[in-house]
Each structure stands twice: as structure tokens, then as C-alpha cells.
Amino acid sequence: MPLHGQSYIAGASVKSGTEVFSAVDPQTGHTLEPVFHESSEKDVETALQAAEDSSSVFRRSSSKVRADFLEAIASEILALGDALLERAHRETGLPLDRLTGERGRTVGQLRLFAEVVREGSWCEVRIDTALPERTPLPRPDLRSVLVPLGPVVIFGASNFPLAFSVAGGDTASALAVGCPVVVKGHPAHPGTGELVAGAINRAAQAVGLPAGVFSFLQGGAHALGKALVQHPRTRAVGFTGSHRGGRALLDAANARLEPIPVFAEMSSLNPVFILPGALKERGAQIAQGLKNSLTMGVGQFCTKPGLAFVVAGEGGDVFRAELAKAIQSAPCGTMLHAGIGGAFATGLEHVLALPGVRTLARAEQSQELTSSQGRPVVLEASAETFASQPALREELFGPAGLLIEAKDRGDLQQLAEKLEGQLTATVHATEADLAGAQDLLAILERKAGRVLLNGFPTGVEVCHAMQHGGPYPASSDSRFTSVGTAALRRWVRPVCYQNFPANALPSELQNENPLGLMRLVNGQYSRDCI
Amino acid sequence: MPLHGQSYIAGASVKSGTEVFSAVDPQTGHTLEPVFHESSEKDVETALQAAEDSSSVFRRSSSKVRADFLEAIASEILALGDALLERAHRETGLPLDRLTGERGRTVGQLRLFAEVVREGSWCEVRIDTALPERTPLPRPDLRSVLVPLGPVVIFGASNFPLAFSVAGGDTASALAVGCPVVVKGHPAHPGTGELVAGAINRAAQAVGLPAGVFSFLQGGAHALGKALVQHPRTRAVGFTGSHRGGRALLDAANARLEPIPVFAEMSSLNPVFILPGALKERGAQIAQGLKNSLTMGVGQFCTKPGLAFVVAGEGGDVFRAELAKAIQSAPCGTMLHAGIGGAFATGLEHVLALPGVRTLARAEQSQELTSSQGRPVVLEASAETFASQPALREELFGPAGLLIEAKDRGDLQQLAEKLEGQLTATVHATEADLAGAQDLLAILERKAGRVLLNGFPTGVEVCHAMQHGGPYPASSDSRFTSVGTAALRRWVRPVCYQNFPANALPSELQNENPLGLMRLVNGQYSRDCI
Secondary structure (H helix, E strand, O other): OOOOOOEEEOOEEEOOOOOEEOOEOOOOOOEOOOOEEOOOHHHHHHHHHHHHHHHHHHHOOOHHHHHHHHHHHHHHHHHOOHHHHHHHHHHHOOOHHHHHHHHHHHHHHHHHHHHHHHHOHHHOOEEEOOEOOOOOOOEOOEEEEEEEOOOEEEEOOOOOOOOOOOOOHHHHHHHHHOOOEEEEOOOOOHHHHHHHHHHHHHHHHHHOOOHHHEEEEOOOOHHHHHHHHHOOOOOEEEEEOOHHHHHHHHHHHHOOOOOOOEEEEOOOOOOEEEOHHHHHHHHHHHHHHHHHHHHHHHHOOOOOOOEEEEEOOOOHHHHHHHHHHHHHOOOOEEOOOHHHHHHHHHHHHHHHOOOOOEEEEEOOOOOOOOOOEEOOEEEEEEHHHHHHOHHHHOOOOOOEEEEEEEOOHHHHHHHHHOOOOEEEEEEEOOHHHHHOOHHHHHHHHHHEEEEEEOOOOOOOOOOOOOOOOOOOOOEOOOOOOOOOHHHHHHHEEEEEEEOOOHHHOOHHHOOOOOOOOOEEEOOEEEOOOO | OOOOOOEEEOOEEEOOOOOEEOOEOOOOOOEOOOOEEOOOHHHHHHHHHHHHHHHHHHHOOOHHHHHHHHHHHHHHHHHOOHHHHHHHHHHHOOOHHHHHHHHHHHHHHHHHHHHHHHHOHHHOOEEEOOEOOOOOOOEOOEEEEEEEOOOEEEEOOOOOOOOOOOOOHHHHHHHHHOOOEEEEOOOOOHHHHHHHHHHHHHHHHHHOOOHHHEEEEOOOOHHHHHHHHHOOOOOEEEEEOOHHHHHHHHHHHHOOOOOOOEEEEOOOOOOEEEOHHHHHHHHHHHHHHHHHHHHHHHHOOOOOOOEEEEEOOOOHHHHHHHHHHHHHOOOOEEOOOHHHHHHHHHHHHHHHOOOOOEEEEEOOOOOOOOOOEEOOEEEEEEHHHHHHOHHHHOOOOOOEEEEEEEOOHHHHHHHHHHOOOEEEEEEEOOHHHHHOOHHHHHHHHHHEEEEEEOOOOOOOOOOOOOOOOOOOOOEOOOOOOOOOHHHHHHHEEEEEEEOOOHHHOOHHHOOOOOOOOOEEEOOEEEOOOO
16 A cells, blocks of 8 residues: 555545655665655644534444444554554664554554443543432532543654554544544654554544544644644644643643643653662662663653662662663664754753763764664763753653762752652662652652652553653643543543433433443442432 | 731731731721731742641641541631621621521531542542563553642632632632642632631641641732742642633743643633423523522622523513513622622623613612612623624623524524533423434533533532533633532542552552542452452
8 A cells, every 4th residue: 555645634635735745764864755745724724624523423422433443443553564564664763573562552552442431431420319308409410421522633752653643542542532633643754644544544434433533634844733733623632742842832722712731741851769778789680670771762762761869878889880881782773863863962962061960881882873873871960960950850862861879868859859740750679768768759759640669660551540641841731641541531521411301311321321330429439220 | 706807827827018908898888897918929938838848748648637627627617607607798798698508508518528538539549450470561560549739729709708718619629639728818808718717727726737738818919819820839720700810820820830730710601592392381480590590699600691592482572571570670789899890880881882782671770879789680682693792702790691582493503602611501491392402402512511401500519410610711621620529630630659569558559448449440440459
């Protein structure tokens, strides 16, 4: 199936703009075929109108249809076979085995969300039955349920061409609840995007949903993104990317006549705290794990541990030596595109120019690196330098880490207090360390969305309990997650029905509980009829 | 207990500012004793620092302590006795029986929230247990629970001096989850605020919580409100009031380096749609109910039905005549303060000057009205006028309603489509009407947070299923409610604990489920141990 280089609007391939762009293979620097057509403002209008027009059918679709839709998307993605993986590999430089795993994650995520939709209790039914005899005033019958917000705009991320892109977690969670989706694909992998968008279109057709429930716009212009966020039909936005990009979308959404929610997952240092007992007992093992986590995917994960704190003392030298050795022998890797490679190099240069920042170790390089290649590095600085240099508390996207030595536990807590919001925070500790770490853990609980013990933050599990989103600037609204089944909660709001007769109520709210949902009835959880 | 006219910061009465102001009895226009001291920026700093300092103790307090706290606040409010009601009556002009009812609502709300906190399942525990044997990768143990955001700033509302003010739903829900609260009292009822703030202080002391969990600042300056929203310690904001005021706070919060959530409940027309069968069958009765609802509390409820649509046809004349008669004999009432009385008069003048707007009926007045008095009125206009005049779609706070005649059901739907977001939308319909009203109901479900059949929107029940909050501009974030037990959800965010040993986990997350919570364990709802 050759690529056509066009956008998909409500199932139809469209090229209305005059601008074109191409994908580039970051491994070779060569331009890839075909040429892609940048979407125009007219496309934004058409896509969002089609989304709106499909809205009422989609919101009333049964859970069965929506679950079937998600499963059909999963099947259609698998049916694309190796062609999808190969295109993604050429556009992103990510190895085929990683992309195979990422496809598994994407498909698994769609199927898990389908399961949640089929079960149905996610819509949080609350029922308070009428109390006609109550004095001084009777209580009416009140029943609330979550309903979809309406058309959602999703921005594809560069670092997960499948799992956080066209059919990634944002799209899957929005479609799961019945929100039409307009995706702006990431311009670094337009061919991958086109293939996946085609899969979603076929799935919508297969289950008989209106084509307008999904559109896919090609393009890289900032103006395109802004137009999508500002369009009056857009009811919410999902984004994964840089702090600057996320904040720009957030500001655009907040400046609207009617502000809309933006769920932006932006930047995180994912600090790791290595406590004295753990350092002494298994410093070398932690060093190895840290190196693996920070160089995994050439350091291009949002949960990359970019910062590690150790307390000066026994085991510190072994840890540093082991970390240095591990980094020296780590391979250089191809980054997602030359822009990211360039930003990594510039960012690193900037940090290294700060007084008090030293290089602990860099990966050995056997040959000249291209502009897309990332060379693993660990820097170090004193606690004072870290405290006085705000630039050290900014994310450096790529295979770089910063090691800070604290004088003691008190110092460690003060450093933790200086951190901004994080997606994750990790503590390595023995049982004895833990006994004295309650204050540190309490600080980290305030700073992060996920707190880990004796592990590494990369590898974000798609499950019910996952929280991927932390206080700003980790994400724009820490009350929500972009990974896991709770991600559905972002695209819905409650509606309360007062004194509706049974036949006018949505089936979720009927006395008979025909869908067998877990509901909160007069304050009690129950799957029973009323 | 004489009033001291000062703010309360962490339990201590404070007057640091140089500016003073007084309450005015809207019934007489006379200034009330004592003079109140406007809070300074220094007070903002002290109050938020005290809130932050109390944060870690408060967030770790047991549900029992927090429930006891809420119940103690309720008891302390009741212990204020008639002095509270009398002061509130003098400051707001609201009748004593209404204030007695509002006190009951306030106390009942505190007790209901205490019950929810004691039961404990509101914190939405999600647990996915480890799968160490899973291939290709094991699954870690992941457990999430809602934790408090931190210090919350609440703005007291003028129209509910008890239920939406110092110890109202916003404060009660934030304290329930363990967020310290700084209230800026409404300057129209500072004495009422001082009394209630004293009650909260005594309650905190009685249950042994740090005094910093609650502060109360007096003042009316916009700069004070802005300073509270901009303060770096503030983690969230609650507000009930005008669209202009809410939007200003929202913009200030969004312009912060770290934006924070603002829950602002702002403005709503609460449209009522009277369908042909209902109009014919019981037009007179609906007219009477509409008059009662729109003049209740001198039209100063956020759910006042400010707009009614009828379809031209049988029963229309009877309905109009009955509504006119009811309005003519409705009493004029004292509004909350001269500012609101003035805004009502000016707003009404502005609307009446629009071409095509006529007066259907005004309350008869036996004597000259003071500037604080509101005179009930119903205006009417054609569907075309309504469609072409955006000013008719703005809230007019006070006892005024607008009646629009639609040609037919299609016309009615088009009018509904033109509405902005609403707190409520109401339909009066017979069973036969309803059969043909699915499209209209679907539109209203998109426009409003609560949809009512054959009732009136005033009288917002405090219960589990209530949704008080709708699409913008009804509220700033339709995903949340400011009334009912789901209001707790505004002040929390999930934190996920990965691979924590049992003794380091919060008790909510322990295998033994010592609190007996309903939890989502591996995707299944259960109160069992693991």
C-alpha cells in the first residue's frame, strides 16, 4: 500500500494546502518518499465540523460499539504488518525490536480500554433516589453519569510514534468515551501516521461509526496547532512534548473566549535518590540500572531519570566508578531527528558551561557522530551548584544524567524541596534507610505523580493504577493521567438528570441497571437493581 | 461575643492593613458596627505560609480527625445561635427563615462530607498487584490513591452568606480531603464571616489540628484577591460569583509561572423549555412555579431560571396571562447590597433598550424603591430578537426573566443550540411531548450540567449525584461540581506508589484494607483484603 502523503478528513484523503514537507531518515539524513501535504486552515474547519457532526451519534453509541471500535483499530494496526514497523523505523531511527514492543503496547492499550468500556462502570454512575416525604422539602430523584466532552484535538508525540501518537493513549482514551478525535500527526513521522490513520478509518467503517469520529491532519506549522486549539468546536486537547510547546497550547486554550481543558504532559527530571544503606549495599547494581534507564531509547523517554542524588559516604566511590564505566561503554544512538539531536548537543553545551558542572563520564565514540546521534553522558555538580543554578533543574531530552552529592539526609531533603513538579521520583533504600525516609517520601509525594522504590522510572505500565502526570511543569493538570485506564476521565464531565422517567434515562441510570454497572446508590456501592 | 473587625490568621486575630471598611444594612442603607480592617499583602503571605506549614500534618491526618473536624465546625456554627442569623440578616437583607434554612444546609453539608470522609472510599484506591512472572517484562506493584493538592484559596459568595461562604461547600470539601484553606470573605457580610471563621478556629483547636489549616482574610480589594491567587503556595482556587470576577481569577491563575486549577462557578441563564403538551395541560401551574423560582431570594440564586421558551400554540395565552398576574403580585425584595441592586437596575435598563424587547409584566410597587430593592419583572422577545441580540444571553442577576416564543419544535432546538454553557436546563413536558423531545434533550445535555424534567432549577440538593457546574461560562471546568459529595474531587490528585513494601504504604493501599474501602483491585471492585 503506497503512501499518498495526504491528510485524512472524516475518512477521505485530502490535500488542500500548498505547502509540502518530507520525512527524513535520521540514520542517513536522507529525505524519504513521498512528499506530504501540510494541512490548511480549511482542513481544520472541515475536520472539526465533521467531528461535531458525528458527535451526537458517537456519544449515543453503545459501549459494545465503542469497544468493538477500539478492538478493530488494534486489529487493523496489526494487519499493517511489517510495513508499519519498517516505515516507523526509517522515520524515527528507533530499532525494530523496540517498535515491535511499542506496537504491542499500543494494541494492548486499545484492548484494555475496550475491556473497560465493555464493563462500563468507568462512567461513575451516582444515583440518589427521590425522598418525596422528606421535610421541610422533598428530595427529587437525581442521577449523574459521565458524558463525553465533544471533539478532542490530539497532538502526536515524536518519541512514541505508535503508543503516544495517532492511535496512542490519548486517542484511544478519547474514542473510548465517545469523543470524536482530530489528530495532528507529528511531522517527524508522517508516513507512520498516515498508515495508522488509515487503520483507524477502516475500523470506524467496519463497526459502522460515522467517518467524522476521526480525522488526521498532516503538518508541522505552529499555526496549524494553534488553529486546532482555538477552533470553537474543539472541546479539549491532548499533548505530549516539550514544556515550551505544551505551555503555548495551554496559553492558547486559556485565551479562548471559552477556555477548554488542555492535558499536556511536558517535562520531568525524574529524580532518583540513593540512600546511604542502598548505596553501600548495592551501589554498583544501582549504577548499572541507572545507566540502563537513562540511556534506554537514547534517553528519549519522558520518564528518563535525568537527575540522581547520593549522600556522601561509604559506597559512593564504587557507585561513581561503576556508573562512569557503564556510561563509557554505552553505545551512542540515533535520536528521533536532527532537531532533537541538535537540541541535545546545544543543551549539553549550555549546562557544561555552567560553573561547577563537571563531566563524570561520556560514552566512548569510535567514529564521528552525525547531528542526529546522541552520546550518553553523566555530569556531576555539588549540592550548592545545583541549588544555585536553575538551568540544572530543566529537562535535557536525551541520554544525559546529572549526579549530585548531598552532604547528608537533611541536605537531600532540602534538594528535594527545590524540585519542580515531576512525573516520577524514585528512592533506592534498604529497609533501614526507609525507616528514616518518611520526610523525604512525604516531600516526593508532593512533587511527583508516581513514587517508586528500588526501581527505575522508565517503562510506564498501562494498567488501572498508573498515574502518568504530576504537578506542573510535569503536566498541565496533575489531577489527571495520560497513561492507564484512568486516562478516560480526562474527556468526560458529569451530567445530572433530575426527575427523569425511566424511559427517558440513559440505560446506565435506569433502576434495573441493565448494564450491571457498579454504581453509587444513595451513598452505597452496588451492582444491584433499585 | 462582640465582633473585633479583624482577620483570622492561623487562629490569631490580626489587623495589619491601614484600610478599613464597613458592612451596610441593605434594608436601611445604614452602616453597621464595627469597622473591619482590610487584609494586607503581608497577611496573604502569613496566611499562606501558615497553610503550607500545616500542610504535612493535615494531609497525614486520619479520616477520623478530618470527619471530627467537619462535625465540630457544624456544632460550633450551631453554637453561635441566633447571633449568627441576626448578623447575617442585617448584612444581607435575607430573611431570618431563609437564613435558618441556609444554616441547616451548611451544617448538613459539613456532616454529609464528614460521613463520606469517615467511610473513606472517596479517595479512589486503584491497585494492580505485581506480576513477576509476566513476559516479556514483569509488572511491578502499582497502587494509587487521591492526595490533597495543598493550600486552597476560597472566595466567599455574596448570595449564600453561610452555605457558599466561609464554611460553605468549597471550604468544607477542601478541608474534608486535607487541604488547608484560606478564605477571602465577601466584603458585604464581614461580620457573618468573622463569626463563622471563629467557629472554624475553635473546631480546629478542639480536634487538635494545627491552626494554620484555616485562615480568614477580610477585604474587598481586587488586589487582595489577585495576590491570593498569584501566591506561589496557593495550589487551587474556589470561587462563586460573576462571570467577570471568575474570569479575572482564572486569567490570573493561568498567567502564573505554575498555573493552578480554578474552580469558578460564574453565570447561568438556566433556561426552561415548555413543550406544547405541557403548556396546554398545565400552563397556569407552570407559570406559577416559574414565578416562584425566579423571584425566590429576590432572583439571587445561581440557578434562577432567567429564560423560558414556549412554542406558540394552545395554552400560550393562558400561560402568559397567568405569569403576568403572578409577577404583578410578587413582592419587591431587598437585594444583597446596593451594588447588586444598582447592577440589576442598570442591566434591566440596558436590556429594555434593545429593539424588540418588551415588558410582559412587572411587580406592582406601592412605594418608592430604595437602591437595594429588586422589583420582579418578566420581559419578552421574539425568537429572532433573541437570536440576534447576544446581550439577551447574558445573566441578569436579580428577579428578572425573559420569555421567548418559538414558532415550533425545530425553532426551539435552534434556540437551544444558540445557548452558551449552563448550570441547569429544564424541560416541561408530558409523556407525549417527551417522545418527540429526544433531540432537544440531547442538545441540553451538551449545554448543561444538570437537566431537569417538570421541575424548577432553584434548590440545589446536597447529595452524591448532584452536578453543580456546567460548560463555560456556567463554570470554569465542567468536569467538576461545587455542590454535592463529588465536590471533594476538585482538591485532590492521584499519586501512584510503585513497589512499596506494606509498612511504607498509606493504610488505604495496604493489602489488609484496614479501612474497609471499596477499591479497584486488578480491575475488580472489592472491599476484600488482597
